[in-house]
Amino acid sequence: MNSYIRVIIFALFMILVLSGCSLKSEENAIMDAKEAAKQAFEDESPIEANDEVNGQALYLPANVKVQSGDATNLILEDGDQTFIVFHNINEDSMSELNYHSTQTEKALALESFKDEESFGYIRILEDEGEGYELQVGVGGVKITTYTTKGNLDKDALEMMKMAKFISTER
DSSP states (O other): OHHHHHHHHHHHHHHHHHHHHHSOOHHHHHHHHHHHHHHHHHOOSOOOOOEEETTEEEOOOTTOEEEEEOSSEEEEEETTEEEEEEEOTTSOTTOOHHHHHHOOTTOSEEEEEEOSSOEEEEEEEEOSSSSEEEEEEETTEEEEEEEOGGGHHHHHHHHHHHHHHHHHHO
16 A cells, blocks of 8 residues: 555556656746747738728638727637737838837846838737736737747737738738
């Protein structure tokens, strides 16, 4: 009986150790999100429209649906996650207005990207709970959501694709 308990305790200990090793640190999650946003920003592959809102072509990641929208604002949802899209139609793809308005000492990450045609950025803030506020932008387009550490990189990549599409196509 005593050896049986030791085996169970050892197994539980190993599960804890292995699951702890597989969890991504906050620092690595933020670094991966910045890299994903940069990768999407620098990707020169054309992004194909796959949806339409009020006669305007739009790129949406799989499972993301439009809940409401007009020419300058969209509310998107993927299950219980909401994405808020703001498009200042008076700002072009090189605009840094949204980037300058996001600067805060509370940011865990604030990084910008620039090429000949556009200016983009990513900002990550701690959420009031255990998650993160993620915002990406290209020119006059900014997209904001709340996400988890495990989804920061995936969300940053897809949000940057959306922002890039809106910025260049609208």
